[in-house]
Amino acid sequence: MNYHFNFAPILDQWPVLLSGLGLGLLLALVSIAIGSVLGLVVAFASRAPSPWLRSLAFTWISILRNLPILVIVLFLFFGMPQLGLSLDKITSFIVALSLYASAYMAEVFRGGLLSVPKGLTEAGQAIGLTSFRIKRYIVLPIMFRNALPAFGNNFISLFKDTSLAATIAVPELTFYARKINSETFRVIEVWLVASLLYIVCCYAITLVLRAMEKRLVLEKN
Amino acid sequence: MTPIVEVRDLHKRFGELEVLKGIDFTVAEGEVVSIIGASGSGKTTLLRCLNLLEEFHQGDVLIGGEAIGYHLRRGQRVRIGEREVARQRAMTGMVFQAFNLFPHMSALDNVTLGLTKVRGMPRPQAIELADHWLDRVGMLERRDHRPSQLSGGQQQRVAIARAIAMSPKVMLFDEATSALDPERVGEVLETIRSLAQEGMTMVLVTHEMRFARDVSDKVVFMEDGRIAEQGPPQRLFLNPDSPRLQAFLKTSSF
Numbered sequence: 280m281n282y283h284f285n286f287a288p289i290l291d292q293w294p295v296l297l298s299g300l301g302l303g304l305l306l307a308l309v310s311i312a313i314g315s316v317l318g319l320v321v322a323f324a325s326r327a328p329s330p331w332l333r334s335l336a337f338t339w340i341s342i343l344r345n346l347p348i349l350v351i352v353l354f355l356f357f358g359m360p361q362l363g364l365s366l367d368k369i370t371s372f373i374v375a376l377s378l379y380a381s382a383y384m385a386e387v388f389r390g391g392l393l394s395v396p397k398g399l400t401e402a403g404q405a406i407g408l409t410s411f412r413i414k415r416y417i418v419l420p421i422m423f424r425n426a427l428p429a430f431g432n433n434f435i436s437l438f439k440d441t442s443l444a445a446t447i448a449v450p451e452l453t454f455y456a457r458k459i460n461s462e463t464f465r466v467i468e469v470w471l472v473a474s475l476l477y478i479v480c481c482y483a484i485t486l487v488l489r490a491m492e493k494r495l496v497l498e499k500n
Numbered sequence: 501m502t503p504i505v506e507v508r509d510l511h512k513r514f515g516e517l518e519v520l521k522g523i524d525f526t527v528a529e530g531e532v533v534s535i536i537g538a539s540g541s542g543k544t545t546l547l548r549c550l551n552l553l554e555e556f557h558q559g560d561v562l563i564g565g566e567a568i569g570y571h572l573r574r575g576q577r578v579r580i581g582e583r584e585v586a587r588q589r590a591m592t593g594m595v596f597q598a599f600n601l602f603p604h605m606s607a608l609d610n611v612t613l614g615l616t617k618v619r620g621m622p623r624p625q626a627i628e629l630a631d632h633w634l635d636r637v638g639m640l641e642r643r644d645h646r647p648s649q650l651s652g653g654q655q656q657r658v659a660i661a662r663a664i665a666m667s668p669k670v671m672l673f674d675e676a677t678s679a680l681d682p683e684r685v686g687e688v689l690e691t692i693r694s695l696a697q698e699g700m701t702m703v704l705v706t707h708e709m710r711f712a713r714d715v716s717d718k719v720v721f722m723e724d725g726r727i728a729e730q731g732p733p734q735r736l737f738l739n740p741d742s743p744r745l746q747a748f749l750k751t752s753s754f
Contacts, residue, residue: 401553402600402659406614406666407590409582416613420604497603497648 288463289472292455299452300476306451307438309373314380314437315388315430321381322388336385343382348440351375356447372444376437383433391426392418424495431488435481442477452476502565504529504670504701505550511558512545519545520556521725527670527718530699534712534733537722538748543705546722547672550703551592552585563591564669590618593663597675599655601647607634607658608643614666633661637691653684657691664695671695673704709752713737721745 289296325336343351352375356368366374395418403413442453456473460466505527512520519542527533535543548554549561552569561568568588570577580588601610611630615621621629634640637657647655656676663671673692677685689711696702696715706712712719713733720730723744729736740746 396598396600398596398598398600399602402594402596402602402662404553404586404589405551405592405594405596406662407586407618408614409586412617416617417602421602424604497646 282467284468285465286468286472288465289459289469292459295455296452296472296476299450299455300480302449303438303441303444303451304480306369306373306376306441306444306449307434310376310380311384311434311437313373313377315384317377317381318384319388321385322392325385325389326392340382340385343378344386348375348379349443349446351379352443352447368444368447368449372447372449376440379440380433380437384430387426387429387433388422390429391422394425395421421497424497427488427492427496431485431492434488435484438481438484439477501529503527504531504564505703506562507550507559508562509559510546510549510556510561512549512554512556519725520549522559523727525720525727525730527701527703529701531717532696532702532704532715533718533720534716535703535705535720535722536707536709536712536748541722542725543722544674547674547703547705550670550672551589551594553594555579563588566591586618590614590666591669593666593668593671595656595659595663595671595673595676597678599647599652599659599679601655601659601662603647606644606646607639607650610647610658611662611665614662619666629665630661633665634658637661638687651684652680653687656680656688660688660691660695664700670701670703673702673706675705675707677706677708707752709737709749721748
């Protein structure tokens, strides 16, 4: 093998690559935030007394979990305008990723809710807390702590999924990498750099989450 | 004088199965009542009816003279609203077999939660009161520890402080020492005993026969959803009337 690496044309463009990486992170953050709120609602609905609410929640989860994310992205971006609802590409992608995230976060929170022992709810009842306050001060804080590791995994996976936004020309890292690829033909170099940026970024997120887990996750006794 | 707890013809079913078949008993102020009986006799269910952790289907439970859980609307028995249930639950304090401390809070915060959120106490005052009770159960030094950093006996003592700090009319103990290592049982029983000696009204479901005999003013023996026999511990333990109780006491260790 006799390939001469030349990173210069790619490194010239580092501000663009970094802005792409930043946008990817932002998309993942906004989507997981919206997805978590939706997911929490769906998780509570999945355990509601009403059978209607419960089946609505399970339908929501199973539809979104059984669709490839790329199909949701393309469907919303190309399909919705036909129904008279045009969203710009970034909004459209955020909606797609948030919906997708909501199904996974609903499952995470549902597991988290199941992990809160019934005895703690009863202890809250016994001191005279109303069910809203039991959720607010006991169930939710414990659920979030227990859900943190799964939440972290989902966040990283969503962040990687932001590369799919390139397909609808959202200017994130993969989009720019492809652009630089076709402008410079430094194929190996550009994808190496892009890969490295993704790896470093995901690893950094992992470290931050691990530190959070260490502080927040409750040790069993 | 109005009894602190009055139970009249209490019935409770789980589906088809009737687990309480007409219970009558009273607890006077300052009285310590132990409920004994084999597993499945309904004693824990009875205790849980006293703070509405279980619904019941017939009869009345009065705490401090107030009928709890239900009221009559046009002759129909209707369960009262959630806020009322919460208020009535706070009239009793409960200590659970599994401690059930809130694992994400310090010992101190376990005690102050109810004081600030239910009693509406300002935080400094709640901390002062919590410290008083934590000191009383010998846990003041560990007030900033999480439950996972405490032994079972220590957790149970914090749980006692959490319940009693709410100044309930009566304390309910549901097999408070059953989940403890044998060497931790003593410290918890000692705490309960000293509260009893101070005049706290208590109902205890217990397997600790010696403790029931030494501490109680009254012992209630349950058998198959009914009270088979009740009376002062000396009489029940030394001269049980019913053959059932005689048999039960023979199989129990002292």
